[in-house]
Amino acid sequence: MDRVRGISGTHTVQVPALKPISLVVHHGESVGVIGTNGSGKSTLMKILTGRVLPTTGNVYASSTPIMLGVNAALVQQLSGGDNITLGCLAMGMTKEQVAAKRQGIVELSGLEDSLHLPLRSYSSGMAARLQFAIATSVDPEILIIDEALNTGDAQFRNRTRRRLDTLRTEAGCVFLVSHSLATIKEMCSRTIWLEKGELIMDGDPEEVTSTYAVYAKKLGQSKPRGARLIREAKQRELAKTVVSWR
Known part of the structure; x- marks a missing residue:
C-alpha cells in the first residue's frame, strides 16, 4: 500500500501488485x-x-516451497564451513546427514579454498554460491x-x-x-x-x-x-x- 498525504490528512491507496493469474506447474x-x-x-x-x-485466490502445492535468495540469512561471523553445518542442521538434517552431504555442497559451491574464512569476507557472488549449494542439498x-x-x-x-x-x-x-x-x-x-x-x-x-x-x-x-x-x-x-x- 502507498500512503498519500493530502490536504485533509493521510489517505491510504491500495496498489495491486498482481492481477488475477492462473498457473499450473507440473513435476519436473x-x-x-x-x-x-x-x-x-x-x-x-x-x-x-x-x-x-x-x-483473493489460493495456492495449492504438494509441499512447502523453499525460497533461495541472495539475502537469505547466513551468519557473517562464522566460516563458510561452519555455515554449511549450521544451515544443514537448520533445515532438519542430522549430523550424519550433514557429514554425508558436505562434500557435495563444497563441490557445488566451488569454494574449497575459502571455507575456512569468515562469511563476512566473501563477495556477494561467493555467498550466493554457498547459499545455493546449502539450500539445494536437501533435495526440495x-x-x-x-x-x-x-x-x-x-x-x-x-x-x-x-x-x-x-x-x-x-x-x-x-x-x-x-x-x-x-x-x-x-x-x-x-x-x-x-x-x-x-x-x-x-x-x-x-x-x-x-x-x-x-x-x-x-x-x-x-x-x-x-x-x-x-x-x-x-x-x-x-x-x-x-x-x-x-
Whole structure:
C-alpha cells in the first residue's frame, strides 16, 4: 500500500501488485520468471512460499516451497564451513546427514579454498554460491530461486545447471526469477513473462525471452507505444490459448 498525504490528512491507496493469474506447474518443470522491475515477480514468489497471503485466490502445492535468495540469512561471523553445518542442521538434517552431504555442497559451491574464512569476507557472488549449494542439498520438492544465480563464473553456472537438472528429475519443480535472459534460456524448460502484475506470455523459453527482449529494447528506446503493442498482442494470444484449453 502507498500512503498519500493530502490536504485533509493521510489517505491510504491500495496498489495491486498482481492481477488475477492462473498457473499450473507440473513435476519436473523448471520455470523461468521474467519481467521489468515492479512487474510482480518477487510478489508472486512470496505468495507461492506463503510469506505473503493473496487478497483473493489460493495456492495449492504438494509441499512447502523453499525460497533461495541472495539475502537469505547466513551468519557473517562464522566460516563458510561452519555455515554449511549450521544451515544443514537448520533445515532438519542430522549430523550424519550433514557429514554425508558436505562434500557435495563444497563441490557445488566451488569454494574449497575459502571455507575456512569468515562469511563476512566473501563477495556477494561467493555467498550466493554457498547459499545455493546449502539450500539445494536437501533435495526440495519445490525450489524458488530469486535472482540468486546472476553471479558466478561459467564453471559455477554449469554446476548449477546440472544440479537443477537433478532436482527436476529426482524431486519436483524449480522457479527461477532472473533479469538474465541467457540464464533463463539455459536453465529453464518453461518461461512466464509478468508485466505490470499481469501474465503476458507462458511458454517456450526461447520464444518468450526473444519477445521480451524486443519489448525491453523498445522501452529503452523511449518507444512506449511499440512496447505496448507487443504486450497487448501477446496478451490476446494468451487469452485465446486459455479459452481453447477450456
